Amino acid sequence: MSGPILGIETTCDETSAAVLDEHGTILGMVIHSQDVHRVYGGVVPELAARDHLKRIEPVVTAALRDAGTRRRDLGAIAVAAGPGLIGALLVGVTWSRAAAFALGIPMIPVHHMEGHLFGPVLDDPGAVPPFVALLVSGGHTLLLWVPEWGRYFLMGETRDDAAGEAFDKVAKLLGLPYPGGPAIERAAAAGDPERYSFPRPMLQGGGWRRGGATPAATAQGSLDFSFSGLKTAVARTVERLAEADALDAERPHLAASFQEAVIDVLAARARAAMDIVGCDRLVLGGGVAANRALRSRLREDIGPGRLFAGSVRLSMDNGAMIARAGLFRLAAGSYGGLTDAIASVPIPGARPWEPAARLASSRPPPPSPPKGAGPSGPQISSRARTSH
Ligand code: ADP
Ligand code: MG
Numbered sequence: 001m002s003g004p005i006l007g008i009e010t011t012c013d014e015t016s017a018a019v020l021d022e023h024g025t026i027l028g029m030v031i032h033s034q035d036v037h038r039v040y041g042g043v044v045p046e047l048a049a050r051d052h053l054k055r056i057e058p059v060v061t062a063a064l065r066d067a068g069t070r071r072r073d074l075g076a077i078a079v080a081a082g083p084g085l086i087g088a089l090l091v092g093v094t095w096s097r098a099a100a101f102a103l104g105i106p107m108i109p110v111h112h113m114e115g116h117l118f119g120p121v122l123d124d125p126g127a128v129p130p131f132v133a134l135l136v137s138g139g140h141t142l143l144l145w146v147p148e149w150g151r152y153f154l155m156g157e158t159r160d161d162a163a164g165e166a167f168d169k170v171a172k173l174l175g176l177p178y179p180g181g182p183a184i185e186r187a188a189a190a191g192d193p194e195r196y197s198f199p200r201p202m203l204q205g206g207g208w209r210r211g212g213a214t215p216a217a218t219a220q221g222s223l224d225f226s227f228s229g230l231k232t233a234v235a236r237t238v239e240r241l242a243e244a245d246a247l248d249a250e251r252p253h254l255a256a257s258f259q260e261a262v263i264d265v266l267a268a269r270a271r272a273a274m275d276i277v278g279c280d281r282l283v284l285g286g287g288v289a290a291n292r293a294l295r296s297r298l299r300e301d302i303g304p305g306r307l308f309a310g311s312v313r314l315s316m317d318n319g320a321m322i323a324r325a326g327l328f329r330l331a332a333g334s335y336g337g338l339t340d341a342i343a344s345v346p347i348p349g350a351r352p353w354e355p356a357a358r359l360a361s362s363r364p365p366p367p368s369p370p371k372g373a374g375p376s377g378p379q380i381s382s383r384a385r386t387s388h
Contacts (some may be wrong), residue, residue: 001106003075003328004067006060006099006188007323010092011084012139013043015055018319020065020074024327028066029320030059031313042168043138045385049087056095065317074105081109082342084139089139089341108326109338110348112317113140114152116285118324120310127283127308132273133264134298136166137286137317141225141268145277145353149328153353155273156223163262164288166227170258173231173249175240184255185291191256198233198261201226203268213224223269226260234258249368259293267297289315294342 003029004027009016034051037043082089093109100107116135120127129149131367141163143156161169161263164181169178176187202224234254241247241254270282284304288294290312301308313318326388329335329348336348 001075002164003073003105004069005108005323005330006063006074006077006328007078007113007114007137007319007321007326008056008060008077008092008096008111009317009319009322010056010081010088011054012088013037013048014317015052015059015092016290016317016319017056017060017063018323019063019069019074020320020327021322024122024324025109027069028063028320029313030066031294031316031318032059043085045085045087048085049091050345051087053189056091061093070100070330071103072346073102073160075107076100076330077103078108078110078329080112080115080322081338081340082345084112086341086343089343092289093341101138106330108125108329109237109335109340110325110329111184111336111338112239112322113142113347114336115321115325116315117144117146117149117283118328119153119285119314119318119321120222120283122314122320122324123310124308126306127310129296130277130279131281131283132270132277132339133283133285134270135286136163136266136284136288138162138168140286141227143223143273144347144350145273145279146283148260148261150332152347152350155276155353156225156269158225160228161231163225163227164286164297166231166262167288169231170234170255173235174254176255179287180290184259185293187252187255188259188293189252190254191254191258193256193260195250195253196237196257198237198257199230200261200268202262203265223273223317225265226268227265230258230261242381245346248365250318259291263291263297264293266294267301270298271301274302274305277290279356282307284309285315287316 004019013034016031017297019027021027037046079092081093113135117133129146131146133144133146138322139162141158142247145153145155152214167184168180171183176183241250245258285348289309297387349359
């Protein structure tokens with residue numbers, strides 16, 4: 001490739017474009033967050049697709065202008081091809097395919113979650129494997145062991161709601177605006193996190209102790225997440241308080257206690273994964289990574305280890321992480337089987353975690369997964385968020 005790379009992101013409710021040079025330095029980036037969804041309290045897929053269609057051209061033009069790059073000087077276009085909302089994805093992929101064809105340059109389809117793994121390295125060149133990654137957004141909650149770029153071991157994922165989805169749904173219960181994460185964080189600042197003892201789903205019973213962690217030491221022998229029970233517990237408490245006309249006064253405490261429960265679960269899972277693979281480096285990505293209480297708890301827990309959290313701009317959905325992952329895929333010579341917009345697709349090179357994956361980075365790697373880890377790879381699904 002000769003010339004800068006353009007990255008396009010339209011998987012959900014951000015239209016973003018970024019221009020990176022061949023070394024991965026950001027030359028220009030624009031993120032347009034759709035706010036039409038506030039009216040409905042959740043992302044409406046059809047409205048998301050229509051808004052991407054309206055914004056993609058001006059967003060790309062502005063990113064190129066910031067970068068001082070002309071279209072004809074681009075060397076490649078990377079686009080988030082999945083997972084995501086199919087109508088939204090189609091806008092980015094169709095636009096990118098047409099532009100790449102017209103310019104005679106390659107179009108590189110990128111997995112959205114692989115993009116999130118590359119977010120922090122845009123801020124900090126030290127954010128490279130080996131690391132454990134905790135990716136928490138409105139559509140995903142993933143715990144991955146990343147011994148090297150392109151080899152991903154799935155250690156845990158959500159069994160129901162994603163972490164950001166739980167923030168959004170609980171915010172709605174509390175009468176707070178969408179998106180719920182920032183609203184809950186603001187309300188929680190004035191609340192007592194110990195006032196309500198909400199469940200820590202899938203941590204109860206087993207618990208996790210530093211130094212003694214094995215998968216069996218966690219409840220039900222799993223590093224998976226579950227947030228729907230927590231949401232229900234908040235809903236029951238809200239009903240009770242509303243009947244007693246006490247909801248307004250208790251809102252900050254409910255927000256703080258809920259946030260504390262989510263953070264306890266995320267931090268315990270991340271620490272357990274790090275102990276299991278023997279790695280003290282953690283990458284935090286996805287929109288929920290913006291939460292300051294989560295960041296400071298992880299920083300505290302990791303102690304002398306390293307937390308790579310990146311800036312808020314690069315944790316949320318953005319075109320720069322897609323372009324950066326595209327540079328990796330282009331150099332690797334494999335797009336991991338991604339060719340077109342696809343709503344649900346495994347991360348290229350991902351497989352379920354098993355103890356054999358606990359490889360020191362100095363040891364020779366085991367045989368590579370088949371290119372594009374086919375249908376046998378873990379299914380990283382994407383769900384349109386529901387608004388209840
Ligand atoms: P998606 O790909 O699902 O759109 P994003 O990476 O754009 O995900 O993140 C959006 C999610 O992040 C929303 O669910 C939102 O509530 C959550 N979020 C944003 N800021 C915060 C915060 N400060 N605390 C907790 N959650 C947050
Ligand atoms: Mg988003």
